Amino acid sequence: MPDKNIVMIQLKNINKTFNPETPSEKQVIKDICLDVKKGDFITVIGSNGAGKSTLFNLISGNIMPSSGKILLGGEDVTKQPEYKRASRIGRIFQDPLAGTASNMTIEDNMMITFKKGFKWPLISLNRKMKNLFKEEIRQLDMELEKRMQENVSSLSGGQRQALTLLMTVLSNPDILLLDEHTAALDPRNAAIVMELTRKFIQEKHLTTLMVTHNMTHAIEFGNRLVMMDGGEIIIDIREEEKAKLTVKRLIEMFGEIRKKEFENDEVLLA
Numbered sequence: 202m203p204d205k206n207i208v209m210i211q212l213k214n215i216n217k218t219f220n221p222e223t224p225s226e227k228q229v230i231k232d233i234c235l236d237v238k239k240g241d242f243i244t245v246i247g248s249n250g251a252g253k254s255t256l257f258n259l260i261s262g263n264i265m266p267s268s269g270k271i272l273l274g275g276e277d278v279t280k281q282p283e284y285k286r287a288s289r290i291g292r293i294f295q296d297p298l299a300g301t302a303s304n305m306t307i308e309d310n311m312m313i314t315f316k317k318g319f320k321w322p323l324i325s326l327n328r329k330m331k332n333l334f335k336e337e338i339r340q341l342d343m344e345l346e347k348r349m350q351e352n353v354s355s356l357s358g359g360q361r362q363a364l365t366l367l368m369t370v371l372s373n374p375d376i377l378l379l380d381e382h383t384a385a386l387d388p389r390n391a392a393i394v395m396e397l398t399r400k401f402i403q404e405k406h407l408t409t410l411m412v413t414h415n416m417t418h419a420i421e422f423g424n425r426l427v428m429m430d431g432g433e434i435i436i437d438i439r440e441e442e443k444a445k446l447t448v449k450r451l452i453e454m455f456g457e458i459r460k461k462e463f464e465n466d467e468v469l470l471a
Protein backbone atom coordinates (compact mmCIF):
# COMPACT_ATOMS: atom_id res chain seq x y z
CA MET A 202 0.00 0.00 0.00
CA PRO A 203 1.31 3.51 -0.79
CA ASP A 204 2.24 5.84 2.03
CA LYS A 205 -0.76 8.16 1.89
CA ASN A 206 1.20 10.89 3.65
CA ILE A 207 3.43 11.47 0.64
CA VAL A 208 2.14 14.38 -1.44
CA MET A 209 2.73 13.60 -5.12
CA ILE A 210 1.41 16.82 -6.62
CA GLN A 211 1.20 20.20 -4.97
CA LEU A 212 -0.31 23.15 -6.78
CA LYS A 213 0.31 26.35 -4.85
CA ASN A 214 -1.76 29.39 -5.83
CA ILE A 215 -1.64 28.60 -9.56
CA ASN A 216 -2.84 31.26 -11.96
CA LYS A 217 -2.86 31.11 -15.73
CA THR A 218 -3.68 34.02 -18.00
CA PHE A 219 -3.59 33.54 -21.76
CA ASN A 220 -2.54 36.45 -23.99
CA PRO A 221 -1.65 38.80 -21.11
CA GLU A 222 -1.79 42.53 -21.75
CA THR A 223 -3.60 42.10 -25.05
CA PRO A 224 -7.29 42.71 -25.86
CA SER A 225 -7.83 38.90 -25.76
CA GLU A 226 -6.35 38.52 -22.26
CA LYS A 227 -8.13 35.75 -20.38
CA GLN A 228 -7.50 34.34 -16.92
CA VAL A 229 -8.50 30.68 -17.13
CA ILE A 230 -6.97 29.33 -13.88
CA LYS A 231 -7.59 31.33 -10.73
CA ASP A 232 -5.49 30.79 -7.64
CA ILE A 233 -5.81 27.01 -7.59
CA CYS A 234 -4.36 25.15 -4.60
CA LEU A 235 -4.43 21.35 -4.67
CA ASP A 236 -2.55 18.63 -2.80
CA VAL A 237 -2.68 15.17 -4.32
CA LYS A 238 -1.52 12.36 -2.05
CA LYS A 239 0.29 9.22 -3.28
CA GLY A 240 -2.33 6.70 -4.38
CA ASP A 241 -5.15 9.24 -4.67
CA PHE A 242 -7.54 8.69 -7.57
CA ILE A 243 -9.22 12.03 -8.20
CA THR A 244 -12.00 12.51 -10.71
CA VAL A 245 -12.20 16.01 -12.20
CA ILE A 246 -15.47 17.31 -13.55
CA GLY A 247 -16.73 20.71 -14.69
CA SER A 248 -18.55 22.73 -17.27
CA ASN A 249 -17.10 23.45 -20.72
CA GLY A 250 -14.17 25.83 -20.50
CA ALA A 251 -13.87 25.34 -16.72
CA GLY A 252 -10.10 24.87 -17.11
CA LYS A 253 -9.73 21.09 -16.70
CA SER A 254 -7.44 20.49 -19.70
CA THR A 255 -5.49 23.65 -18.90
CA LEU A 256 -4.89 22.25 -15.41
CA PHE A 257 -3.50 19.03 -16.94
CA ASN A 258 -1.36 21.07 -19.36
CA LEU A 259 0.10 22.93 -16.38
CA ILE A 260 0.84 19.73 -14.44
CA SER A 261 2.49 18.10 -17.46
CA GLY A 262 4.53 21.22 -18.28
CA ASN A 263 2.87 21.70 -21.66
CA ILE A 264 2.21 25.29 -20.57
CA MET A 265 3.74 27.35 -17.76
CA PRO A 266 1.71 29.05 -15.02
CA SER A 267 1.55 32.86 -14.91
CA SER A 268 2.18 32.62 -11.17
CA GLY A 269 2.28 30.01 -8.43
CA LYS A 270 4.30 26.86 -7.85
CA ILE A 271 4.01 23.24 -8.96
CA LEU A 272 5.74 20.51 -6.96
CA LEU A 273 5.97 16.88 -8.11
CA GLY A 274 7.03 14.49 -5.37
CA GLY A 275 8.27 17.49 -3.39
CA GLU A 276 10.43 18.82 -6.26
CA ASP A 277 9.70 22.28 -7.59
CA VAL A 278 9.07 21.73 -11.32
CA THR A 279 7.33 25.05 -12.00
CA LYS A 280 9.86 26.07 -14.64
CA GLN A 281 10.79 22.59 -15.81
CA PRO A 282 9.95 21.94 -19.49
CA GLU A 283 7.55 19.17 -20.46
CA TYR A 284 10.19 16.75 -21.80
CA LYS A 285 11.99 16.74 -18.44
CA ARG A 286 8.83 15.75 -16.56
CA ALA A 287 7.65 13.32 -19.23
CA SER A 288 9.13 10.16 -17.72
CA ARG A 289 7.26 10.83 -14.45
CA ILE A 290 3.88 11.64 -15.96
CA GLY A 291 1.66 9.33 -18.00
CA ARG A 292 -1.05 11.20 -19.89
CA ILE A 293 -3.77 9.63 -21.98
CA PHE A 294 -5.91 11.73 -24.31
CA GLN A 295 -9.40 11.33 -25.73
CA ASP A 296 -8.14 10.37 -29.20
CA PRO A 297 -7.47 6.60 -29.31
CA LEU A 298 -4.92 7.19 -32.10
CA ALA A 299 -2.81 9.54 -29.99
CA GLY A 300 -1.02 7.11 -27.67
CA THR A 301 0.46 4.55 -30.06
CA ALA A 302 2.35 4.60 -33.39
CA SER A 303 0.03 3.31 -36.17
CA ASN A 304 2.69 1.99 -38.53
CA MET A 305 4.50 -0.06 -35.89
CA THR A 306 3.61 -3.47 -34.52
CA ILE A 307 2.03 -3.98 -31.09
CA GLU A 308 5.32 -5.52 -29.98
CA ASP A 309 7.44 -2.58 -31.13
CA ASN A 310 5.03 -0.10 -29.54
CA MET A 311 5.44 -1.95 -26.26
CA MET A 312 9.20 -1.97 -26.72
CA ILE A 313 9.23 1.82 -26.91
CA THR A 314 7.47 1.98 -23.55
CA PHE A 315 9.91 -0.54 -22.13
CA LYS A 316 12.80 1.62 -23.24
CA LYS A 317 11.25 4.89 -22.04
CA GLY A 318 13.83 6.81 -20.12
CA PHE A 319 16.79 4.93 -21.64
CA LYS A 320 19.11 6.77 -24.01
CA TRP A 321 20.46 3.97 -26.20
CA PRO A 322 18.62 3.06 -29.42
CA LEU A 323 16.09 0.26 -29.66
CA ILE A 324 17.64 -3.16 -29.60
CA SER A 325 15.93 -6.10 -31.25
CA LEU A 326 13.42 -7.95 -29.13
CA ASN A 327 14.65 -11.12 -27.55
CA ARG A 328 12.35 -14.02 -26.75
CA LYS A 329 12.24 -13.22 -23.05
CA MET A 330 10.93 -9.73 -23.72
CA LYS A 331 8.44 -10.98 -26.29
CA ASN A 332 7.05 -13.40 -23.72
CA LEU A 333 6.94 -10.67 -21.09
CA PHE A 334 4.94 -8.39 -23.41
CA LYS A 335 2.57 -11.23 -24.26
CA GLU A 336 1.94 -11.89 -20.58
CA GLU A 337 1.24 -8.22 -19.94
CA ILE A 338 -1.10 -7.79 -22.90
CA ARG A 339 -3.05 -10.90 -21.90
CA GLN A 340 -4.40 -8.83 -18.99
CA LEU A 341 -6.48 -6.82 -21.46
CA ASP A 342 -8.48 -9.97 -22.28
CA MET A 343 -8.75 -8.88 -25.93
CA GLU A 344 -6.68 -11.71 -27.48
CA LEU A 345 -4.09 -9.19 -28.60
CA GLU A 346 -1.34 -11.60 -27.50
CA LYS A 347 -2.13 -13.47 -30.75
CA ARG A 348 -1.56 -10.33 -32.82
CA MET A 349 1.78 -9.06 -31.50
CA GLN A 350 3.31 -8.68 -35.00
CA GLU A 351 0.34 -6.80 -36.44
CA ASN A 352 0.49 -3.06 -36.94
CA VAL A 353 -1.44 -1.08 -34.35
CA SER A 354 -3.43 0.53 -37.19
CA SER A 355 -5.38 -2.76 -37.50
CA LEU A 356 -6.79 -2.44 -33.96
CA SER A 357 -10.18 -0.97 -33.07
CA GLY A 358 -10.37 2.32 -31.13
CA GLY A 359 -11.19 0.46 -27.91
CA GLN A 360 -8.33 -2.02 -28.35
CA ARG A 361 -5.96 0.80 -29.14
CA GLN A 362 -6.96 2.84 -26.10
CA ALA A 363 -6.64 -0.27 -23.90
CA LEU A 364 -3.13 -0.82 -25.31
CA THR A 365 -2.25 2.83 -24.66
CA LEU A 366 -3.48 2.42 -21.09
CA LEU A 367 -1.42 -0.74 -20.58
CA MET A 368 1.70 0.85 -22.06
CA THR A 369 1.28 3.94 -19.90
CA VAL A 370 0.85 1.82 -16.78
CA LEU A 371 3.93 -0.28 -17.70
CA SER A 372 6.01 2.90 -17.90
CA ASN A 373 5.33 3.14 -14.15
CA PRO A 374 4.52 6.88 -13.96
CA ASP A 375 4.47 8.78 -10.67
CA ILE A 376 1.29 10.43 -11.89
CA LEU A 377 -1.37 9.28 -14.33
CA LEU A 378 -3.42 11.98 -16.10
CA LEU A 379 -6.51 10.67 -17.89
CA ASP A 380 -7.99 13.37 -20.09
CA GLU A 381 -11.47 12.07 -21.03
CA HIS A 382 -9.73 8.90 -22.20
CA THR A 383 -12.95 6.98 -22.88
CA ALA A 384 -15.02 9.83 -24.36
CA ALA A 385 -14.39 8.88 -28.00
CA LEU A 386 -15.26 5.19 -27.52
CA ASP A 387 -18.65 3.52 -27.94
CA PRO A 388 -20.38 2.69 -24.60
CA ARG A 389 -19.29 -0.96 -24.60
CA ASN A 390 -15.62 -0.20 -25.22
CA ALA A 391 -15.73 2.78 -22.86
CA ALA A 392 -16.96 0.45 -20.10
CA ILE A 393 -14.19 -2.09 -20.86
CA VAL A 394 -11.46 0.56 -20.79
CA MET A 395 -12.88 2.07 -17.58
CA GLU A 396 -12.81 -1.32 -15.86
CA LEU A 397 -9.20 -1.86 -16.98
CA THR A 398 -8.41 1.62 -15.70
CA ARG A 399 -9.87 0.77 -12.29
CA LYS A 400 -7.98 -2.55 -12.19
CA PHE A 401 -4.57 -1.05 -13.08
CA ILE A 402 -4.95 1.90 -10.71
CA GLN A 403 -5.92 -0.42 -7.84
CA GLU A 404 -3.20 -2.98 -8.52
CA LYS A 405 -0.39 -0.46 -9.00
CA HIS A 406 -1.68 2.15 -6.51
CA LEU A 407 -1.26 4.80 -9.19
CA THR A 408 -1.73 8.44 -8.27
CA THR A 409 -4.36 9.48 -10.79
CA LEU A 410 -6.35 12.48 -11.97
CA MET A 411 -9.15 11.70 -14.41
CA VAL A 412 -11.11 14.34 -16.30
CA THR A 413 -14.54 13.08 -17.29
CA HIS A 414 -17.78 14.50 -18.59
CA ASN A 415 -19.58 11.49 -17.18
CA MET A 416 -20.89 12.40 -13.70
CA THR A 417 -21.71 8.79 -12.91
CA HIS A 418 -18.10 7.82 -13.63
CA ALA A 419 -16.87 10.79 -11.60
CA ILE A 420 -18.85 9.54 -8.62
CA GLU A 421 -18.30 5.81 -9.12
CA PHE A 422 -14.52 5.91 -9.62
CA GLY A 423 -11.78 7.16 -7.33
CA ASN A 424 -11.56 8.30 -3.71
CA ARG A 425 -11.89 12.03 -4.32
CA LEU A 426 -13.91 14.26 -6.67
CA VAL A 427 -13.04 17.78 -7.71
CA MET A 428 -15.41 20.08 -9.58
CA MET A 429 -14.03 23.06 -11.49
CA ASP A 430 -15.90 26.11 -12.71
CA GLY A 431 -14.56 29.33 -14.21
CA GLY A 432 -10.95 28.35 -13.53
CA GLU A 433 -11.54 27.56 -9.86
CA ILE A 434 -11.99 24.41 -7.79
CA ILE A 435 -15.44 24.88 -6.29
CA ILE A 436 -16.13 21.40 -4.89
CA ASP A 437 -13.65 18.91 -3.37
CA ILE A 438 -15.22 15.77 -1.90
CA ARG A 439 -13.34 12.81 -0.41
CA GLU A 440 -13.65 9.24 0.80
CA GLU A 441 -16.85 8.48 2.79
CA GLU A 442 -18.56 11.70 1.72
CA LYS A 443 -17.80 10.86 -1.91
CA ALA A 444 -19.08 7.31 -1.49
CA LYS A 445 -22.49 8.74 -0.47
CA LEU A 446 -22.62 11.29 -3.31
CA THR A 447 -25.30 11.24 -6.04
CA VAL A 448 -25.49 13.07 -9.38
CA LYS A 449 -28.55 14.98 -8.08
CA ARG A 450 -26.70 16.13 -4.96
CA LEU A 451 -23.65 17.18 -6.99
CA ILE A 452 -25.79 19.36 -9.28
CA GLU A 453 -27.58 20.83 -6.22
CA MET A 454 -24.21 21.66 -4.63
CA PHE A 455 -23.14 23.45 -7.81
CA GLY A 456 -26.37 25.51 -7.69
CA GLU A 457 -25.89 26.38 -4.01
CA ILE A 458 -22.30 27.53 -4.57
CA ARG A 459 -22.66 29.31 -7.93
CA LYS A 460 -26.32 30.48 -7.59
CA LYS A 461 -26.97 29.29 -11.13
CA GLU A 462 -27.85 26.07 -12.91
CA PHE A 463 -25.16 23.61 -13.99
CA GLU A 464 -24.88 23.94 -17.76
CA ASN A 465 -23.19 21.17 -19.70
CA ASP A 466 -25.44 18.94 -21.75
CA GLU A 467 -22.58 16.50 -22.34
CA VAL A 468 -22.28 16.00 -18.57
CA LEU A 469 -25.99 16.00 -17.76
CA LEU A 470 -26.87 13.51 -20.49
CA ALA A 471 -23.93 11.17 -19.79
Ligand SMILES: Nc1ncnc2c1ncn2[C@@H]1O[C@H](COP(=O)(O)OP(=O)(O)OP(=O)(O)O)[C@@H](O)[C@H]1O
Pocket residue numbers: 219220227229247248249250251252253254255256
Ligand atom coordinates in the same frame (compact mmCIF):
# COMPACT_ATOMS: atom_id res chain seq x y z
N1 LIG B 1 -3.91 28.36 -25.66
C1 LIG B 1 -4.99 29.04 -25.30
N2 LIG B 1 -5.12 30.35 -25.60
C2 LIG B 1 -6.21 31.05 -25.22
N3 LIG B 1 -7.23 30.53 -24.51
C3 LIG B 1 -7.17 29.23 -24.19
C4 LIG B 1 -6.05 28.42 -24.57
N4 LIG B 1 -6.26 27.17 -24.10
C5 LIG B 1 -7.45 27.19 -23.47
N5 LIG B 1 -7.99 28.42 -23.52
C6 LIG B 1 -9.26 28.84 -22.91
O1 LIG B 1 -9.20 28.50 -21.54
C7 LIG B 1 -10.49 28.12 -21.07
C8 LIG B 1 -10.38 26.78 -20.42
O2 LIG B 1 -10.15 25.80 -21.42
P1 LIG B 1 -9.94 24.25 -21.08
O3 LIG B 1 -9.69 23.56 -22.38
O4 LIG B 1 -8.95 24.10 -20.02
O5 LIG B 1 -11.38 23.89 -20.51
P2 LIG B 1 -12.00 22.46 -20.17
O6 LIG B 1 -12.54 22.55 -18.79
O7 LIG B 1 -11.01 21.39 -20.45
O8 LIG B 1 -13.21 22.43 -21.18
P3 LIG B 1 -13.91 21.24 -22.01
O9 LIG B 1 -14.68 20.44 -21.02
O10 LIG B 1 -14.82 21.97 -22.95
O11 LIG B 1 -12.83 20.46 -22.70
C9 LIG B 1 -11.42 28.16 -22.27
O12 LIG B 1 -12.13 29.37 -22.26
C10 LIG B 1 -10.46 28.10 -23.45
O13 LIG B 1 -11.01 28.74 -24.57
